[in-house]
Amino acid sequence: MKITSIPQLYRNLKRWREILTVLRRYGLADWLTEFRLPFRDMLKDGRGVPLSQYSREQRVRMAIVDLGPTFIKVGQILAARPDLVGPKLSEELKRLRADVQADTIEQVRKTLASELGDDYETHFQSIDPQPLATASIGQVHRAILNDGSHVVIKVQRSNIEPTMRQDVEVLSGVAQLAERVEGFAAWRPTDMVRQLAPMISRELDFTRERQNLELFAEMFDRRGSNVVVPRPHKPLCTRRVLVMDELVGQPLAQFLAEESSDESPSNEMTAKSRSEIKHRLCESIANVYLTMIFDEAVFHADPHMGNLIVMENGQLGILDFGMIGRIDENLRESIEDMLVAISSGDQNRLTRLIRRIGDPPPTLDESRLAIDVAEFIGTYGKQSFGEFDLTGALNELTDVLHRHLIKLPNQSALLLKMLISLEGTLRELGASFDSLDVVHQYMRGSMLKRLSPGRRLRQARRVYLEAENFLEAAPDELIALLKMARQGDIRVTLEHQKLGPTVNRMVLGLMASAVFLGSSLILAMKVPPLLFHERMFMGIQDLSAIGILGILGSISVMMWLLLAINRSGHLTRGNDD
Structure with a gap:
């Protein structure tokens, strides 16, 4: 932590204590559960239920609730980022409500x-x-x-x-x-x-x-x-x-709950009209959100049933526009290309698109990523439109991103979350409506726009302007570079990444080896003070106290180094995959 952060740390000391208390409580419960200790049920929630009976994801959500409004808001934001926290925790964080x-x-x-x-x-x-x-x-x-x-x-x-x-x-x-x-x-x-x-x-x-x-x-x-x-x-x-x-009407969740509880035969006409309303709502919801994505490039980011209202005249009302997403042309084209790659079973193209859209780590294992993408294509690439599980496919895709530490840009993550929530809402409506078929229709229209002469002309104009700017700036930049080289002002800076612990261990190992060798010479030369003046077991006699201490100390350091290396990564890492 930087020295400039110390005043900030002191100012927020009370809040730090509160946070650490909560984290210690739930972290200890996680440790007790993992090791199945006999006293693991000693920590309990407000209702007296042992924390060890909850899953790790549930304990994370409970800790966030205890930490207060800011952490609840952060949790709600992270619920939209399964690529960062994983699908399981993302699903649990969706239950966060500010109590x-x-x-x-x-x-x-x-x-x-x-x-x-x-x-x-x-x-x-x-x-x-x-x-x-x-x-x-x-x-x-x-x-x-x-x-x-x-x-x-x-x-x-x-x-x-x-x-x-x-x-x-x-x-x-x-x-x-x-x-x-x-x-x-x-x-x-x-x-x-x-x-x-x-x-x-x-x-x-x-x-x-x-x-x-x-x-x-x-x-x-x-x-x-x-x-x-x-x-x-x-x-x-x-x-x-x-x-x-x-907006005067019923939340969609309440509308569906009333329908499921209304089973009297006298309401046959009501059930029929409700079925028609449900089908019309399905079409409205799918069409309006896909229009946002493919035509308007801006979308409402949270289409869950609590934010959708069934108006008195059967219209659809939408609430909560605190968070919206925007799509640039490159992202929209990448989405279309990904859908085409999935439907055509092109795993190489899908892998390239994932790397292009996301932010892969430097240590990305490309062979493992290719295997996971191939399994994903094998599962979802051959499904027909009527059978395609869009939610399952999106969750599986985010799981692949999470396993490989590939981070999505904020807008891409918001879009992914919106599509999952949208598909869940349409499934809850349960009408005979193929949302993926509608996606395919919008995608066809968008692909035609990509091939239109007008778009090609705009693209050519943009490339021309960028090339013109480059050609104007390049001579000046090249002259400045040559001038710096002539004056000897060009420097090459090499920066190591995470080599500090490795170098420290290497130096410590060399020092321990040197101490061990020097102590052995001291023992051989019987440098005073000496121990055991009379012959002892196995002929031990006149041992240098300094040499014994040096050997014991160097062996202790070597053992500590071996344990540290084993904890941070096995000595055979990379050879047992």
């Missing part, structure tokens, strides 16, 4: 007054004191405007911003420590926190969600889509307050 104490209505009114002014009540007929929903960062209340419009107010929780900023500082310190642990260093935790920090900051700014609502409302209006999103009331929106229309 936090809601702000009182007095605290909510104080926040509204600070953001909208002391006269904020003049804009509202009433504000429901009971929160409609509570999350880690904000809570939602129903309200009625002066013109009679029914709205919801999303208000940031009091004191959440300084708390989250403090926790981000602590996370940075944890990441710096994790960099020194070989098992964690491969994931580059410092870079990971550096990517997460701005995402958390964006979550604290409701202005971005308002802009996203306006963007998608304009998009659906332009396309004449049968999809509704809440309209923000811009004059009443700030970075900590978001006022938007209330």
